[in-house]
Amino acid sequence: MFSFYIRKRYFILIILSSINAPSILAQTKNYSLLSLIDSAKNYLPLLMQKKALIDASKASVADTKHSFLPQLKFGEQLDIGSANSVAGSFFTFGMTPSTSGSIRNDNNFQPATSNVAVLYSEYELFNFGLRDAKLTNAQAYVKLAETDLKKEEYFIALNIAKLYFSIFKNQSRLSADKQNIERYQNIYTVIQALTLSGIKAGADSSLAKAELSKTKISYNQTQGTINQLKEQLAYFTGIPAKVLAIDTVSINSVTSTPAAINFTPDTLNNPLIDYYSKKKDIFLANQALIKKSYLPKIILAGSSWARGSSIQYSDQYKALSAGLGYQRFNYAIGLAFTYNLFNGVYKKDKLAINNFQLMASDYDLQQQKLALASSAMQADNALQTTMANLTELPVQLQSATDTYQQKLAQYKAGLISLIDLTNASFVLYRSQTDYIETLNDWYLAQLDKAASTGNLIQFLQTIK
Numbered sequence: 462m463f464s465f466y467i468r469k470r471y472f473i474l475i476i477l478s479s480i481n482a483p484s485i486l487a488q489t490k491n492y493s494l495l496s497l498i499d500s501a502k503n504y505l506p507l508l509m510q511k512k513a514l515i516d517a518s519k520a521s522v523a524d525t526k527h528s529f530l531p532q533l534k535f536g537e538q539l540d541i542g543s544a545n546s547v548a549g550s551f552f553t554f555g556m557t558p559s560t561s562g563s564i565r566n567d568n569n570f571q572p573a574t575s576n577v578a579v580l581y582s583e584y585e586l587f588n589f590g591l592r593d594a595k596l597t598n599a600q601a602y603v604k605l606a607e608t609d610l611k612k613e614e615y616f617i618a619l620n621i622a623k624l625y626f627s628i629f630k631n632q633s634r635l636s637a638d639k640q641n642i643e644r645y646q647n648i649y650t651v652i653q654a655l656t657l658s659g660i661k662a663g664a665d666s667s668l669a670k671a672e673l674s675k676t677k678i679s680y681n682q683t684q685g686t687i688n689q690l691k692e693q694l695a696y697f698t699g700i701p702a703k704v705l706a707i708d709t710v711s712i713n714s715v716t717s718t719p720a721a722i723n724f725t726p727d728t729l730n731n732p733l734i735d736y737y738s739k740k741k742d743i744f745l746a747n748q749a750l751i752k753k754s755y756l757p758k759i760i761l762a763g764s765s766w767a768r769g770s771s772i773q774y775s776d777q778y779k780a781l782s783a784g785l786g787y788q789r790f791n792y793a794i795g796l797a798f799t800y801n802l803f804n805g806v807y808k809k810d811k812l813a814i815n816n817f818q819l820m821a822s823d824y825d826l827q828q829q830k831l832a833l834a835s836s837a838m839q840a841d842n843a844l845q846t847t848m849a850n851l852t853e854l855p856v857q858l859q860s861a862t863d864t865y866q867q868k869l870a871q872y873k874a875g876l877i878s879l880i881d882l883t884n885a886s887f888v889l890y891r892s893q894t895d896y897i898e899t900l901n902d903w904y905l906a907q908l909d910k911a912a913s914t915g916n917l918i919q920f921l922q923t924i925k
Contacts, residue, residue: 489706494625494924497698497707498618504699505617511610518603525599529592531584538577541781543570544772563772574784576769586796587759594746594753601746605739611732617697619912622921623905624694628707630901631687637893638680644865644886645673651873665879672883722907722923724914726837731915733833737826744819751811755804765792833913840910847903854896861885861892 492500502508544563553559563569585591649669691702698705728734768791771784801807868885871877911920 489704491706491708492698492700493708494622494921497621497625497694497700498921500698500700501617501621502614505697508610508613508617511606511613515603515606515610518599518606522596522599522603525595528595529585531582533582534580536579536581539785540575540577541572543568544573544575544770563776565776569778571778572781573778574769574771574781576785576787577766578787579764579766581764582762584761585758586761589753589756589758591750591753591756591758594750598743598746598750601739601743605736605743608732608736608739612736615732615912615917618917618921619908621694621697622908622917622924624690624697625707625924626901626904626908628687628690628694630897631683631690632707633897633900634894635680635683635687637890637897638676638683640893641676641886641890642673642680644889645669645676648869648872648879648882648886649673651869652879668879668883672886722911722916722920724837724910724916724920726834727915728830731833733912734826734829734915737822737829741819741822741826744815744822748812748815748819751808751815755801755808755811757798757800760797760799761794762797763792763794765790767791836913837910840906840913843902843906844910847899847906850899851903854892854899858889858892858896861889865889 540558542558544560649666652666652669688702691705694700695702695705767787767789769784769786769788771779771781773779773783865885865888868877868882872879872882907920908917911917
């Protein structure tokens, strides 16, 4: 196995060894895979939004805690108006002023002043666990927001890694394209020499020139693909594409193709599962909150107040200024037991709604686990295929290289036609690109396996 990886490293290094860095990268800065991911975490507005939502949910926890404080209200009003009343009770209509005393045979519209100040406090002395249920519910939203951020960071790291390997693949292909150009340039030079000496017909020269042009077009297309991928990477990282390049050290380490990692599914720390688990916890916490919200409450209430009036106890109207001061003072303290007799109906309805939402969130969690398990199995199958191919491709590549060298010598000796030589060159180029594609498939399969099992960061840390 060790010699196998040595052979793979040797052959892929052959692909990369003859290419110089493109001039477009002359002013670029090299970035490792992990540094690109860190840059995205500090740049993407989407992640900044998720962080702000975490802060908002934490502020909601503080707001919930403060809602347990007693109510302490102070009110003071100074009024002027008539005072006429009759015995009996009525339901207030909000805007109807309250008049006390002043019960007489006739209406008296003489104005009178009154003054009242009230200090009132109310505290839920006992609410049968409602406080804890509210706090647990608020904290559940904090955990959901935190896992939502981790999930987005996980997806972004996965996308950046895919772009990273795609750039590596195309840079490796660019190297193969450059070697292909050099081969056809060499063929064209040989044909020109043979044509000028009269050994070969001019048609061979034209055909070789056409093939050379074709290889240059392929090179340009690969370079364009690299530029497009860098623009996508710039979107995630905020690093301008013109100054962005993947770390050369990272590329060279990728060529060594480390042994496959046996990723054990991590269902506890996998952000792609944990997010859905926390969504389910929201409805569990809400279930407890609903049950506690419709229980009785025992309230401790206290109040003190002062009143003044320009109408004296004998129903004598004094000067208006007599009602500006406080003349009577009172206080009261008491316990109140409150319970809506229809709370059982309300609770049943709310719980029914929440139970269906809880059921839906559980199915959502099961679906996510099923999808990740399927993705892991598909990645395993892809790894088996690519590993089998990677054992054969070095043989193919070496054979294609030897064949091309033999055909070039035979062509120079006039033993074969240009078609045979170009076929050999094409087979060599295809062997190089097949190796590059398969190696990239191997890394993408490893990446998918790591992501689906919750080991993405562990895998990315091996790419240094």
